[in-house]
Amino acid sequence: MRTRGALGLASLTPLVLWVACGGAPPAAEPAPAPAPVTPIAVVPPKAACPSWAGLDVKSLPPLPVTSYTATFEQVWRIVQEKHFDPTLGCQDWPALRLEFGGRLVDAKDPAEAYATMNALLATLKQSHFKVVAPGGAVESEASGPARAPVHVRMIEGQLVVVDAALGGVDSGVPCGAVLVAIDGKPVAEIVRKIEATALRPDEVAFQAMWAVEAALRGAPGATRSLRFLDPRKKDREVTREVTCVIPDGEMVTIGNLRDIPTTVTHTMIPGTKIGHLAFNYWMLPMVERVRGAMADLRAQGMTGLVLDLRGNPGGVGAMSIPVARLLLTKPGSLGKLQFRDFAQEFNVAADPAAFTGPVIVLVDEGTASTSEIFAAGLRDLERARVFGSRPSAGAALPSLVEALESGALLQYVVGDYHSSRGAAAEGDGVRPDVLVPETRADFIAGRDPVLEAAVKALAASEQPDAVLQPPASGPAPGEGRP
Amino acid sequence: MAKVAEKSAAASPAVNEAGLPDAAQLLAASVDAMGGAAKFDALTSYYSEVQVTMGGLGLTGVAKTWWRGGDYYSEMEMPGVGMIRTGSLDGKPWSDDPINGVRALDGKEAEQAAWSMAMTLCLAPEWKRHFKAAETTAVTQIEGKQIAEVTLTSALGDRVVLRLDVASKLPVSHSFTQASPLGDTPATIYFKDFRVVEGMNIPFQQVMDTTLTKAVTTMTRFEVNGPTDAAKFAMPGTGVDTVTPGKLVDGAKIDPEKAAAAQAAAAEKAAKAEPSTKRKPGKG
Numbered sequence: 001m002r003t004r005g006a007l008g009l010a011s012l013t014p015l016v017l018w019v020a021c022g023g024a025p026p027a028a029e030p031a032p033a034p035a036p037v038t039p040i041a042v043v044p045p046k047a048a049c050p051s052w053a054g055l056d057v058k059s060l061p062p063l064p065v066t067s068y069t070a071t072f073e074q075v076w077r078i079v080q081e082k083h084f085d086p087t088l089g090c091q092d093w094p095a096l097r098l099e100f101g102g103r104l105v106d107a108k109d110p111a112e113a114y115a116t117m118n119a120l121l122a123t124l125k126q127s128h129f130k131v132v133a134p135g136g137a138v139e140s141e142a143s144g145p146a147r148a149p150v151h152v153r154m155i156e157g158q159l160v161v162v163d164a165a166l167g168g169v170d171s172g173v174p175c176g177a178v179l180v181a182i183d184g185k186p187v188a189e190i191v192r193k194i195e196a197t198a199l200r201p202d203e204v205a206f207q208a209m210w211a212v213e214a215a216l217r218g219a220p221g222a223t224r225s226l227r228f229l230d231p232r233k234k235d236r237e238v239t240r241e242v243t244c245v246i247p248d249g250e251m252v253t254i255g256n257l258r259d260i261p262t263t264v265t266h267t268m269i270p271g272t273k274i275g276h277l278a279f280n281y282w283m284l285p286m287v288e289r290v291r292g293a294m295a296d297l298r299a300q301g302m303t304g305l306v307l308d309l310r311g312n313p314g315g316v317g318a319m320s321i322p323v324a325r326l327l328l329t330k331p332g333s334l335g336k337l338q339f340r341d342f343a344q345e346f347n348v349a350a351d352p353a354a355f356t357g358p359v360i361v362l363v364d365e366g367t368a369s370t371s372e373i374f375a376a377g378l379r380d381l382e383r384a385r386v387f388g389s390r391p392s393a394g395a396a397l398p399s400l401v402e403a404l405e406s407g408a409l410l411q412y413v414v415g416d417y418h419s420s421r422g423a424a425a426e427g428d429g430v431r432p433d434v435l436v437p438e439t440r441a442d443f444i445a446g447r448d449p450v451l452e453a454a455v456k457a458l459a460a461s462e463q464p465d466a467v468l469q470p471p472a473s474g475p476a477p478g479e480g481r482p
Numbered sequence: 483m484a485k486v487a488e489k490s491a492a493a494s495p496a497v498n499e500a501g502l503p504d505a506a507q508l509l510a511a512s513v514d515a516m517g518g519a520a521k522f523d524a525l526t527s528y529y530s531e532v533q534v535t536m537g538g539l540g541l542t543g544v545a546k547t548w549w550r551g552g553d554y555y556s557e558m559e560m561p562g563v564g565m566i567r568t569g570s571l572d573g574k575p576w577s578d579d580p581i582n583g584v585r586a587l588d589g590k591e592a593e594q595a596a597w598s599m600a601m602t603l604c605l606a607p608e609w610k611r612h613f614k615a616a617e618t619t620a621v622t623q624i625e626g627k628q629i630a631e632v633t634l635t636s637a638l639g640d641r642v643v644l645r646l647d648v649a650s651k652l653p654v655s656h657s658f659t660q661a662s663p664l665g666d667t668p669a670t671i672y673f674k675d676f677r678v679v680e681g682m683n684i685p686f687q688q689v690m691d692t693t694l695t696k697a698v699t700t701m702t703r704f705e706v707n708g709p710t711d712a713a714k715f716a717m718p719g720t721g722v723d724t725v726t727p728g729k730l731v732d733g734a735k736i737d738p739e740k741a742a743a744a745q746a747a748a749a750e751k752a753a754k755a756e757p758s759t760k761r762k763p764g765k766g
Binding site for chain 1: 536537538539540541561562563564580581582583585659663664665666667668693694695
């Protein structure tokens, strides 16, 4: 009779699936840098690959004993048991255990040991793999819940400040400034390091953004010394001490993921009936705020919606369902999740009262995971077009975040995702239907060309006989990657 | 786990065509081991509280359940997730969760809701109410114990494999595929820590294994035959979802006036919900 408490949980498996990348901070600060996301160019035929599902781990040879071996074994074992692909990308997983487990002997400190564990995970060449030491302090000395109040993106090969304030605190660094160094450390070094491991240009932009975000973190009240090219001074180098502030937003904690600052913003584009809605994570407690925003915009007579998912790294995948339902008067699927032993579908029930006007979803290199699933899924349902300056992050695999016995946190992939038309967001990301170039000059001038293009398209769709049709798949004719 | 069909191992004298112990007799013996049918027949209502933890994932919650003569209401608030509710009145089950909203259950989901919240523990005492057939499909050895597997088949063909300890006759686990709008999830629930309450032998701990995750539920409170609030059992009628015609709702519950009123109320509620921040658009 008391089965129901547990039984209900079985149907809610998606609740625990964390589909986020980069900006999804496990309990410890700082957020781990995103794992490399690289498309697997050559995948041997699965039939030729051994499955590790039935591996008798008791038959494996022991590893050299170190302070980190038990954690390493747990990491290795969880991946062996839970990854959706029992061949683990056709890799010799037992051999990798011996190779990387043996390297722990040479680890001089926790940082090196956890780097070795992450190197093991990196052999899988997928997003959403990361192990963070207890407390997370090995990643950066500059860890903390606050950060310098600027947002930086890679524009035209430079790290450009695209948001000069955070939480109402102006950094004093102007939009369009090119970041040169943080606390004396050249950001070019960060980029070079990423370029050495990333395979795709868009991946460099994604990872560079998160690496800089991590470097900008600190304790509340701490300062970061930012050196930048100041467009107001003919690009003369300027150094400014910037105080770290706590990001604004309602803090949400789910399981091992603590104090995630969540924001939902909305407005009607001045002079139009086009609504702009943005949120920075996918967390279930945010749904009511999104509903409230939609209700407010609709009450104002919204005729078209820009759903801005730029910089949104994902979150709890299941939130995509109630949000999609705000836009679907017919039932549909946002895509399929394939786990090792079963499959699930992001089925969205119809809501006859849903918004029926045209929708454009905005993406950038920081749009990852659940955001990509949502964008790809809604496009496949022909309910939205996707605008952006470049493809999204290409990191869209369902994962779990689990506390290990040592107190370390492990994020690991458990599922594969494909949209209803079979597209995989992992690797290539979601390619915009309409690519809108962004330049540093745009940000200096305070322009947002991607949003402007979306608003223009939606406004045009309000004209008589105009139809905003999404393409069947891929970029529209005449529109390609930059 | 090696399957061993041991024809001679059954304690019960009757065997089926496969030479395995008769399922009906096994189930009856299990009911006796759990306190006897009379004890369960005497149970008219209960209230329980269950602590739910999902292992290393750090998710926890407390599930509270009110049950009365087949009607029930259960709720669990899970931080970071929200309120998960299920209920049933007059045999019409419903659920409300942050993903799918409020909806009436039908088909396999409704069947599972009925048997999962059945008054009787682990399906044995009331299996005939929820399943059309029971068959012993194997006797296995698990960790040195002889375990009988009884496959229960519902009217819609859904199957639940109930495992009984041949020696103690107590339930060990049951396996099934949990139906949901997102698909079927294989699950096994293990029963542990049996304690006697009002003459009924009840597992105070259950472990649900869904291959990806494990949820441990530990009962912390159990009160029988007390008063219950009947108003809890009905499907909530204040949300848009509950009055949306179509798949989500039992057609009999649809009332155009109520629908309009509820939609207006829901829109008002959404508008009053903690407002999202209005701001100038753009990331620049």
